[in-house]
Amino acid sequence: xxxSTAWEYTLYIxxxxxxxxxxxxxxxxxxxxxxxxxxxxxxxxxxxxLVCNAVRHTKGPAALRVCWSANVLRIGAWDTDPEPxxxxxxxxxxxxxxxxxxxALVRACAGLWGWQPLARNGNRGKYVWFExxxx
Numbered sequence: 001x002x003x004s005t006a007w008e009y010t011l012y013i014x015x016x017x018x019x020x021x022x023x024x025x026x027x028x029x030x031x032x033x034x035x036x037x038x039x040x041x042x043x044x045x046x047x048x049x050l051v052c053n054a055v056r057h058t059k060g061p062a063a064l065r066v067c068w069s070a071n072v073l074r075i076g077a078w079d080t081d082p083e084p085x086x087x088x089x090x091x092x093x094x095x096x097x098x099x100x101x102x103x104a105l106v107r108a109c110a111g112l113w114g115w116q117p118l119a120r121n122g123n124r125g126k127y128v129w130f131e132x133x134x135x
Contacts, residue, residue: 006069007034013062015055023051023064027075030066039073039132042109047075049102050128054079060123072111076129078118085115085128106130 011026013019024044031040047064054062060080067074088103106113110130118127 006067008065008067010066011064013051013055013064015058015060015062017055019055019062020048020051024048027064027066031073034068036068036073036134039134043073043075043132046106046109046130046132047077049105050075050077050130053077053085053102053128057081058125060125065127065129071134073132073134074129075132076127078125078127080123080125082117082124082126084126103128 009030011023013023024047027044027047028040031037031043036043047066051062051064054077058079058081062080063078065074065076065078085103088107103113111133113128113130115126115128118125
């Protein structure tokens with residue numbers, strides 16, 4: 001049974017491709033320890049897309065934020081690029097495309113998602129997030 005109290009974790013990550021794997025494994029551990037194992041696979045997939053975008057498309061640090069409140073899991077990634085993310089395309093239209101599926105997956109699998117400009121530690125950037133309900 002998931003813990004009903006609100007909690008939040010933030011993982012600060014360098015601009016390093018290895019950060020994607022570390023973020024994914026850390027997220028799995030956090031969710032497992034809080035009894036949210038049924039959300040792990042979807043949360044991992046979508047968080048990996050956000051962190052991968054943050055590392056691939058920016059030159060600065062990033063952060064992964066994981067929040068639980070009122071039976072809703074919100075996961076987001078902050079990066080140093082203040083430009084809005086590319087609008088997600090329709091997942092069905094992407095076919096065998098090598099790139100461009102990330103936000104389409106987020107839109108298809110998350111209850112809600114969005115982005116906002118955000119500054120952290122003096123760096124301007126953006127925060128891209130999604131929500132999953134525990135139901």
